[in-house]
Amino acid sequence: MGLEPVKINTVIIRGFNDSEILDFADLVYRYPLHIRFIEFMPVGDLLYWKPERVMKVDEIQTIIEQEYELYEGSKIEGNGPAKYYHMRRGSGTIGFISPMSNHFCASCNRIRMTADGSLRGCLYEKAEINLKSALRAGADDDELRKLFLKTITNKAPRHQMNSGWGSDNKRMMYQIGG
Secondary structure (H helix, E strand, O other): OOOOOEEEEEEEEOOOOHHHHHHHHHHHHHOOEEEEEEEOOOOOOOOOOOHHHEOOHHHHHHHHHOOOOEEEOOOOOOOOOOEEEEEOOOOOEEEEEOOOOOOOHHHOOOOEEOOOOEEEOOOOOOOOEEHHHHHHOOOOHHHHHHHHHHHHHOOOOOOOHHHOOOOOOOOOHHHHOO
């Protein structure tokens, strides 16, 4: 159908879906998929969050390498913070995103648009710029460019995920654009 590449993000949670790591790796072996394993983060509804449920990407990679030979892939520019690998004789790629164990904030090229039209410099940033209000007020391209630049230049040098989500942040992942 021409919907390529197909990317699948999976957050691995110890004791919940960690038994499926090799199933996802097998999909990469058989199909030209791009599967990215993401460390569990304290974001949104924290009823299930516990630090001991985090599986670091190094641990996930070790499990995969017990069955498959991975080798470092070429840098995929513009595809965010994932570190990509190819699988020997495999069809797709595996990416690892490590927000908890290896802060990549200095090289992050992402900003977020929330479901209700605000811009965030980071998934974890609580400060937002209301783009929807600016558009409804008739902002021109130059004004919008300035709002985007303000969001980008105000990005924090490092997220504070390890400190917890905080009770003042009421948003869920689907509201942030995560």
